[in-house]
Amino acid sequence: MDLWFTELQTPGMKISCKTTKVLYNEKSEFQDIGIIETEQFGRMLVLDDIIQTNIEDEFVYHEMITHVPLFTHKNPKKALVIGGGDGGAIREILKHPSIEKAVLVEIDGKVVEASKKYLPEISCGLSNERAEVIIDDGIKYIKEHKNEFDVISVDSTDPIGPAVGLFAADFYKAIYEALKDDGIFVAQTESPFFNKDLIKRVNKDIRSIFPITRMYTGYIPTYPGGLWSFTMGSKKYDPLEVDETQIPELDTKYFTPQLYKATFVLPKFAQDLIK
Amino acid sequence: MDLWFTELQTPGMKISCKTTKVLYNEKSEFQDIGIIETEQFGRMLVLDDIIQTNIEDEFVYHEMITHVPLFTHKNPKKALVIGGGDGGAIREILKHPSIEKAVLVEIDGKVVEASKKYLPEISCGLSNERAEVIIDDGIKYIKEHKNEFDVISVDSTDPIGPAVGLFAADFYKAIYEALKDDGIFVAQTESPFFNKDLIKRVNKDIRSIFPITRMYTGYIPTYPGGLWSFTMGSKKYDPLEVDETQIPELDTKYFTPQLYKATFVLPKFAQDLIK
Structure with missing residues (x-):
């Protein structure tokens, strides 16, 4: 059977993947x-x-939604992932020996269940003794926790449906309060090619709350355009001032200590969005 | 009419673009x-x-197939583009004041004609007085020119059909001879995600001919996976030793002087291809 899954990535562009089985x-x-x-x-x-x-x-x-903020922090012990029910971010966070606890707060328990069953290579970290999985609304959870986390990664879906509130200024304010005094947060912030207005707004909102705001990118073949942005809000540490020669090698396939600084160097059209 | 152009990017992946007119x-x-x-x-x-x-x-x-080699060279005067019948590479080369002559050698005159008529924003440089357009086989042309060019960009289609010979070691040898003693060449070398074997072979071939071989990348939304590689062979200048603070700002939308060095910092899986 010539079966293809198709995603309408923008109103004028589709990606299709040949599919051998619906699991x-x-x-x-x-x-x-x-x-x-x-x-x-x-x-x-x-x-x-x-x-x-x-x-x-x-x-x-x-790798990019975790190692970049974790290496910007000097000694992260407690990390939080909002969303990310597949568990991939937790798996990467646990590669840092300083991490004592990695909490996942995912709104949809069925995503966690399906990922555990069908994507064990990605979800494997969820059963680690340093990991804690909470099925709850991330917005509610974050408001109930103050001054608790070193690093927070917002690993959300696109800003439609259940994830809309994860791109709002109120949520960024609550994240600021859930972080310790030297805490750092990162959110996936869509494509610099196709989501220019969103990136501008999110950057402005985060800048109004955090003293240090930086954007970086990674290439993700199955996301629209391949170029993906991440926006970081930091209370104390500036990634541009980190000595990358002090970053240790991890078991990774994309991130390297050399890439740490390079990933903050944006193409001109992307830099212009956040001027 | 709900009209879509579809490209089979790999046997298992397609991109489709909503099409309003066939021009x-x-x-x-x-x-x-x-x-x-x-x-x-x-x-x-x-x-x-x-x-x-x-x-x-x-x-x-x-921008990436031209400004990177041109800024690696200290004083490029004569540049050659093999392929690239749309004229976009020539347009960028002409932004460098040191360039006295930019030669385009395209095998298919009809590509040049169609680009001049329908893509004037891209082909505009072809009518510049410093540009010369030659409709000829690039492989034949390169063998007939020795010690003549400062920078050569191989702006080819994929390594199937008319472009197969542009990914061959013999062609790279002829390019070496067509370059002056401090000449530099760059070729587009496909996707690090999907064309791993090609990149390995091309890198090995270029390293066997040029004393300095470097790979860099750019994000191109309409190319498979979005991440694209370029491989540089250089007789004398090493891009990793260029002082990027000396690179002037050009009127560009992607390339910046800061991006010059960062573009050579590869994701680990791409770096591993050319170890």
């Missing part, structure tokens, strides 16, 4: 969850028809 | 040439059903 497809309280086997990218998690992660390229996103 | 479609002696109007990327040049360039994202490819 799981269920509607949860929040969204349609699919796990398919694709020829190019292996098993793939799809939420509301949008590609979230897959076996072949997941390392880029998960 | 030109003709078979030349070498290939099928299409120029379409797309909703997302504006006018787009398609050769044998593969996206070559378009109004919205062309700046990335054309």
Whole structure:
């Protein structure tokens, strides 16, 4: 059967992946969850028809949303991931020996269940003794925790449906308060090619709350345009002042100590968005 | 009419662009040439059903295949582009005041004609008095020129059909001889995600001929995976030793003096290809 999964990435652009098997497809309280086997990218998690992660390229996103803030912090002990029910961010956080506790707060328990069953390479960290999985609304959770975390990663879906509130200034303020005095947060902030207005607004909001705001990028083949942005808000540490020669090598496939500084050097059109 | 142009980027992955008009479609002696109007990327040049360039994202490819080698050279006067019949690389080369002559050698005259007619924003440099357009086989041309060029950019299609010979060791040897004693060449060398074997082979071949070989990348939304590689062979100048603070600002949308060094810092999986 010539089966293709197709995502409408923008109103004028689609990506399609040849699909050999539908492993799981269920509607949860929040969204349609699919796990398919694709020829190019292996098993793939799809939420509301949008590609979230897959076996072949997941390392880029998960390494970049974690190692960059963790190495900006001098000694992170407690990390929080909002969203990210596939567990990939937790797996990467646990590679840092200083981490004592990595908390995942995912709104949709079915995403965690499906990821544990079908994506064990990605979700493996969730069963680690230093990991804690909480099924709850991230916005509610963050408001109930103050001065607690060293690093927070907002590993959300696109700013539609359940994730809208994760791109709001009020949420960034609550994150500021949930962080310790030298805490750092990072959010995935979409494509500099296709989501210019969103990046401008988010950057402005974060700058109004955090003394240090920086954007960096990574290449993710299955995300629209391949170029993806991450925005960091930091209370104390500036990544541009980190001595990258002091960053240790980790077991990674994308991130390197040399890449740490380079990833903050933006193409001109992306730099212009956040002037 | 719900019209979509679709490119099979790999056997398991497709990109589709909503198309409002087919402006030109003709078979030349070498290939099928299409120029379409797309909703997302504006006018787009398609050769044998593969996206070559378009109004919205062309700046990335054309800036990166020219400014990186030109700024590695201290004083480039004569530049050559093999392929690149759309003229975008020539337009960028002409932004360098030191350039006295920029020669384009394109095998398919119909690509140049169609680009002049339908893509004037890209092809505009071809009518500049410092530009020379030659319709000829690049492999033949390069063998007939010795010790003549400061910088050569190989702006080819994928290594199938007319462009196979532009990825061969013999061609790189002929380029070495066509360059002056401190000459530099760059070729587009496909995707580090999807063309690993090609990149390994090309890198090995270029290293066997040039004393300095470096790979760098750029993000091109309409190319498979978005991450694209360029491989540089240099007789004398090493880009890693260039003082980027001496690079002047040009009128660009992607390249910046700060990006010059950062673009050579590769993701680990890409660096591992050329170890």
